[in-house]
Amino acid sequence: MLIRNTSTRYGVVAISLHWLVALVVIGLAILGLWMTDLTYYSPYYRTAPFWHKSIGLTFAAVLALRLIWRMFNRRPSHLPNHKRWETRLAGLVHGLLYVLLAVIVVSGYLISTARGDGISVFGWFEVPALLTGLTSQADRAGFVHYWVAITVLSLAGLHALGALKHHFIDRDDTLRRMLGLRPHNTKES
Amino acid sequence: MKKAFAGIALGGLLALSGSLHAAEYVIDKEGQHAFINFKISHLGYSWLYGRFNDFDGTFTWDADKPEDSQVNVTIDTASVDSNHAERDKHLRSDDFLNVSAHPEATFKSTAVEMTGENTAKISGDLTLNGVTNPVVLDARLLGQGEDPWGGYRAGFEGSTKLTLKDYDIQMDLGPASQEVELILSVEGIRQ
Numbered sequence: 001m002l003i004r005n006t007s008t009r010y011g012v013v014a015i016s017l018h019w020l021v022a023l024v025v026i027g028l029a030i031l032g033l034w035m036t037d038l039t040y041y042s043p044y045y046r047t048a049p050f051w052h053k054s055i056g057l058t059f060a061a062v063l064a065l066r067l068i069w070r071m072f073n074r075r076p077s078h079l080p081n082h083k084r085w086e087t088r089l090a091g092l093v094h095g096l097l098y099v100l101l102a103v104i105v106v107s108g109y110l111i112s113t114a115r116g117d118g119i120s121v122f123g124w125f126e127v128p129a130l131l132t133g134l135t136s137q138a139d140r141a142g143f144v145h146y147w148v149a150i151t152v153l154s155l156a157g158l159h160a161l162g163a164l165k166h167h168f169i170d171r172d173d174t175l176r177r178m179l180g181l182r183p184h185n186t187k188e189s
Numbered sequence: 190m191k192k193a194f195a196g197i198a199l200g201g202l203l204a205l206s207g208s209l210h211a212a213e214y215v216i217d218k219e220g221q222h223a224f225i226n227f228k229i230s231h232l233g234y235s236w237l238y239g240r241f242n243d244f245d246g247t248f249t250w251d252a253d254k255p256e257d258s259q260v261n262v263t264i265d266t267a268s269v270d271s272n273h274a275e276r277d278k279h280l281r282s283d284d285f286l287n288v289s290a291h292p293e294a295t296f297k298s299t300a301v302e303m304t305g306e307n308t309a310k311i312s313g314d315l316t317l318n319g320v321t322n323p324v325v326l327d328a329r330l331l332g333q334g335e336d337p338w339g340g341y342r343a344g345f346e347g348s349t350k351l352t353l354k355d356y357d358i359q360m361d362l363g364p365a366s367q368e369v370e371l372i373l374s375v376e377g378i379r380q
Binding site for chain 2: 039040041115138139142
């Protein structure tokens with residue numbers, strides 16, 4: 001199994017980080033939507049936000065790691081059957097997803113730290129508040145957090161649709177590469 | 190003699206301005222000697238205190254004709270402050286005060302009934318979360334007199350209990366927390 005990427009394959013680190021991020025983003029979105037609708041007497045009223053914030057801040061570190069890994073690894077070249085507009089659109093969506101994920105992390109952090117309180121990460125340590133007391137900080141950050149999350153889910157859906165299209169319609173190796181499967185180019189038949 | 194003359198002059202001035210019996214006071218917002226606080230039970234175990242930071246108002250008060258007194262207060266509901274960022278955000282949302290739809294809460298008195306030398310029942314209309322209900326403030330004149338800077342001040346405190354459901358507040362905080370006590374504690378500067 002490859003650790004690093006090659007010119008044709010993704011390594012195990014890039015693949016793991018990709019699917020970990022996908023899992024965490026979807027999980028946090030569901031958790032976030034669910035926890036903001038809990039009744040006051042729900043046993044999860046206090047624990048759900050604690051887990052959401054702890055996982056969210058840990059996710060920030062994972063995202064940073066992923067970007068660093070991406071910078072110091074070569075990227076497998078585009079598949080030859082991909083059209084120019086496809087690789088351009090994919091590149092745009094990838095870039096946008098990274099930027100928006102970072103915006104979600106920052107805006108979420110700004111909600112909870114709006115009055116100067118830090119955020120506990122799994123009770124292990126506390127991330128201090130750095131930017132506090134902006135006008136309607138918690139409300140504005142909350143608005144951004146919610147709508148950018150909705151945008152990311154939509155883009156991720158588009159991203160997944162693209163992958164499925166390549167897999168089932170074009171029958172190329174786009175999705176197989178990200179699943180770490182051996183390429184089997186079916187184009188020759 | 191000097192005093193009597195001053196009294197006559199002052200009386201004449203007040204008569205001219207048409208407010209002989211009701212001196213107008215503006216709530217001392219600038220010097221921050223005014224508070225609109227609330228307290229609500231947390232689970233039946235403790236009190237949670239909060240306040241509104243931005244509000245404005247006036248009252249009229251005359252010791253000789255207290256029944257003619259009036260109180261008008263306007264509160265910026267977005268300024269709700271319970272010293273906790275996430276809770277305050279929740280209080281501003283449509284689970285509670287719905288401040289984007291109802292940025293102002295108001296109290297306008299309709300009648301003042303003295304119940305003792307310094308105590309009164311102030312009836313009025315309270316508008317909160319877009320809902321107007323009659324309320325009665327149990328009020329007390331805390332003190333009045335000249336201040337050290339050439340002005341004249343009077344201070345009141347009044348409180349009333351509100352049932353959250355009466356003001357269309359959606360969040361259910363449990364059986365011990367159906368009511369909130371609203372406490373107005375204000376000092377006015379005579380104009």
